[in-house]
Amino acid sequence: MKKLLVLFISVFLVSMAYAGKVRVGALVDLTGPTGDVGKPYAEGVRDCVRYFNENGGINGNEVELLMVDYQYKIPQAIAAYKDFLRKKVVAIHGWGTGDTEALSKFITKDKIPYFSASYSEHITDPKNNPYNFLVGATYSDQARIALKFIKDKGEKKTVAFIYNDTGFGRSPFFPDGEEYAKKIGVQLVDKQVVDLKALDATSQLLNLSKAGAEYALVQETYMAASTILKDAKKLGIDTKFIGLNWTFGKTLIDLAKDAAEGYYGTSSFAFWGQTDVEGIKFLHELNKKYHPDVTFREVNYIQGFSSMYVLLSALKMTKGELTGENIKKTLESFKDFSTMGLTAPVTFTKESHKGIKALKIYQIKNSSMIPVTDYITAD
Amino acid sequence: MNYTNCGEFQTSYEKDAAIYKSLFSKICIYGFLISLFVIPFFIDDYFLYLFNIIFIAVIGAVGLNILTGITGLISLGQGAFIGVGAYTAGYLANQYGLNFVISIPIAGLITAIVGMIFGIPSLRLKGLYLSIATLAAQFILEFIFIRAEFITGGVTGLSLDYANFFNISLDNDFKFYFFGLIMTILMVTAAKNIVRTKIGRAFLSVRDNYIAAEAMGINIFKYKILSFGISSFYAGVAGAMWAYYVTIITPEHFTIGVSIQYLSMIIIGGLGKILGSIFGAIFITLLPEVLRFVTDYFTSSYPFLTQAFASIREAAFGIVIIIFLLFEPEGLVRRWNLIKAYFKLWPFSY
Numbered sequence: 001m002k003k004l005l006v007l008f009i010s011v012f013l014v015s016m017a018y019a020g021k022v023r024v025g026a027l028v029d030l031t032g033p034t035g036d037v038g039k040p041y042a043e044g045v046r047d048c049v050r051y052f053n054e055n056g057g058i059n060g061n062e063v064e065l066l067m068v069d070y071q072y073k074i075p076q077a078i079a080a081y082k083d084f085l086r087k088k089v090v091a092i093h094g095w096g097t098g099d100t101e102a103l104s105k106f107i108t109k110d111k112i113p114y115f116s117a118s119y120s121e122h123i124t125d126p127k128n129n130p131y132n133f134l135v136g137a138t139y140s141d142q143a144r145i146a147l148k149f150i151k152d153k154g155e156k157k158t159v160a161f162i163y164n165d166t167g168f169g170r171s172p173f174f175p176d177g178e179e180y181a182k183k184i185g186v187q188l189v190d191k192q193v194v195d196l197k198a199l200d201a202t203s204q205l206l207n208l209s210k211a212g213a214e215y216a217l218v219q220e221t222y223m224a225a226s227t228i229l230k231d232a233k234k235l236g237i238d239t240k241f242i243g244l245n246w247t248f249g250k251t252l253i254d255l256a257k258d259a260a261e262g263y264y265g266t267s268s269f270a271f272w273g274q275t276d277v278e279g280i281k282f283l284h285e286l287n288k289k290y291h292p293d294v295t296f297r298e299v300n301y302i303q304g305f306s307s308m309y310v311l312l313s314a315l316k317m318t319k320g321e322l323t324g325e326n327i328k329k330t331l332e333s334f335k336d337f338s339t340m341g342l343t344a345p346v347t348f349t350k351e352s353h354k355g356i357k358a359l360k361i362y363q364i365k366n367s368s369m370i371p372v373t374d375y376i377t378a379d
Numbered sequence: 380m381n382y383t384n385c386g387e388f389q390t391s392y393e394k395d396a397a398i399y400k401s402l403f404s405k406i407c408i409y410g411f412l413i414s415l416f417v418i419p420f421f422i423d424d425y426f427l428y429l430f431n432i433i434f435i436a437v438i439g440a441v442g443l444n445i446l447t448g449i450t451g452l453i454s455l456g457q458g459a460f461i462g463v464g465a466y467t468a469g470y471l472a473n474q475y476g477l478n479f480v481i482s483i484p485i486a487g488l489i490t491a492i493v494g495m496i497f498g499i500p501s502l503r504l505k506g507l508y509l510s511i512a513t514l515a516a517q518f519i520l521e522f523i524f525i526r527a528e529f530i531t532g533g534v535t536g537l538s539l540d541y542a543n544f545f546n547i548s549l550d551n552d553f554k555f556y557f558f559g560l561i562m563t564i565l566m567v568t569a570a571k572n573i574v575r576t577k578i579g580r581a582f583l584s585v586r587d588n589y590i591a592a593e594a595m596g597i598n599i600f601k602y603k604i605l606s607f608g609i610s611s612f613y614a615g616v617a618g619a620m621w622a623y624y625v626t627i628i629t630p631e632h633f634t635i636g637v638s639i640q641y642l643s644m645i646i647i648g649g650l651g652k653i654l655g656s657i658f659g660a661i662f663i664t665l666l667p668e669v670l671r672f673v674t675d676y677f678t679s680s681y682p683f684l685t686q687a688f689a690s691i692r693e694a695a696f697g698i699v700i701i702i703f704l705l706f707e708p709e710g711l712v713r714r715w716n717l718i719k720a721y722f723k724l725w726p727f728s729y
Contacts (some may be wrong), residue, residue: 069692073636074632082425085425086424098622098629100628102627102632166525167630170533171534
């Protein structure tokens with residue numbers, strides 16, 4: 001009898017505890033192929049939720065984060081998504097290009113606001129994907145801005161594309177990058193495929209240099225980018241490399257060492273070392289409090305934090321019930337929303353769900369990342 | 380109670396090959412099927428989803444089992460063949476507006492043709508050599524999925540409409556469940572019957588001793604190619620169903636990992652047994668979900684161990700497969716038969 005009473009009370013308490021909670025799902029990759037950037041990203045997401053919970057949550061309700069390590073596998077992402085729906089999440093923060101696209105139809109049908117860490121441009125069109133949102137310059141925009149930079153800075157104004165043969169790799173260049181280069185008069189002289197896990201890029205680089213590329217845009221992650229830089233230094237190739245955001249961070253400097261000198265990168269996020277930025281100062285303090293032994297954070301942590309910051313802020317600002325439609329309406333009213341300088345101000349409209357169009361171009365000098373431009377946009 | 384002889388006492392070949400060995404087993408099977416039609420009314424979307432992917436996996440695994448388990452030809456290309464089916468169905472639906480009732484069988488047939496082409500080397504190659512040749516099929520097809528943009532949409536993928544059946548759109552898990560279930564019953568019954576006929580016996584003889592088979596007048600090449608064709612047909616149907624279920628297909632769905640998963644399904648379930656493919660498909664599909672459930676439970680209590688649990692989960696998958704190979708090399712189907720025998724012989728289990 002006593003046992004039954006205890007059971008009854010505990011069931012009651014548990015259901016009470018669930019009553020005042022706002023649930024948010026998160027798909028992350030901790031152990032899959034993109035785990036190198038996925039792990040710090042997930043930590044940023046988690047710290048952001050913790051910060052919100054310690055400061056009043058969503059209008060007094062605690063945020064419960066349902067984080068799933070889906071290992072970059074699409075069926076597991078769909079399973080996790082169905083599980084999220086069952087647990088009645090109000091919004092989801094996703095991860096890769098493939099899974100975001102596979103989920104896009106479900107998201108539209110179920111009206112779930114969905115943030116992704118894939119900056120692929122074609123999921124930002126509200127006509128096809130009304131519930132997908134991005135905090136970060138799209139890959140296509142990054143390529144466009146880099147091409148513009150080449151047009152301004154370059155002497156020969158020739159460019160080559162280096163990418164991996166996946167959705168992620170081809171997204172910035174075909175067709176957006178190609179068309180834009182033609183439009184502004186930068187000559188595309190070569191395209192080279194370098195696998196994400198490549199340990200050698202010699203033959204590709206020799207071709208590239210033979211084609212006379214003054215600049216090369218690199219769409220990879222840290223590992224392939226460092227291979228490219230090391231091989232280029234070994235071969236004495238004087239092509240200048242501009243990497244898109246997933247290639248650019250302190251990990252690259254650690255991997256490529258002095259081969260990374262002079263490497264350019266596009267990033268719409270502030271870096272850990274930029275202590276003059278308000279948001280970075282804030283994150284330094286937050287980390288001192290939450291993780292006293294952490295002294296450095298990857299840019300991916302900052303990406304995760306700022307993306308979740310925008311999502312939770314939207315939940316906080318939503319008037320009335322937290323339904324998909326209401327949250328979408330709130331997000332679409334975002335105009336120059338400040339992320340404390342972690343990114344350029346965020347704007348969503350009914351016509352575009354690209355949160356950020358501006359980014360800075362950085363260069364590695366003396367093993368640190370120095371901005372060489374102010375915030376610039378493609379148009 | 381099951382009043383049959385405790386042992387096999389058939390008096391004719393017909394009885395030996397019968398699907399229902401007794402009235403009791405007939406009642407059990409029909410009862411099970413009827414309950415499958417009733418279940419969806421009581422479960423939520425998440426469980427419906429699990430059932431749906433199990434249906435698709437069962438069809439793919441049964442196909443692979445006909446090829447690998449029954450004919451003895453190892454294939455590492457099932458994932459890519461499933462992709463061929465998915466893209467064909469998607470292309471036919473988008474380009475010609477074909478109804479899924481027509482596009483799914485056509486997808487199966489085209490995949491069968493593709494499978495037969497890649498099966499040609501099987502006349503000369505056996506065992507490991509053949510597995511490498513089918514591995515090549517996997518990579519070639521994956522390359523085509525990415526490059527043949529006019530058919531597959533390249534890396535962006537191919538988007539199609541939900542299957543439409545007399546103006547009922549199969550646009551949610553509940554509706555898809557019945558379609559998936561009916562397809563699975565049809566395909567499994569067909570497979571069961573293929574195995575019982577002349578073709579099936581020819582497959583078995585090719586597997587067990589191809590020289591003896593040839594001496595008996597079995598055209599080995601014909602049956603090997605036929606086996607590739609049937610297996611790929613199943614893969615194609617599974618792929619087409621997956622396409623209609625997810626409605627967006629990208630090359631990332633059909634990697635070598637998927638092929639290995641199907642191979643582990645039939646190994647864990649039981650090579651050469653149709654029932655084994657069903658058990659294996661259920662097991663491999665549910666394993667990641669169960670592991671996720673367990674790790675989620677622990678990580679919510681011990682958040683600082685998230686990373687450790689994530690790695691453990693990855694290792695657990697491998698360990699489960701190794702344990703199976705060690706302790707149940709004939710697969711889940713053998714365990715099932717032992718359980719059945721236990722009840723059949725109880726209380727005099729000697």
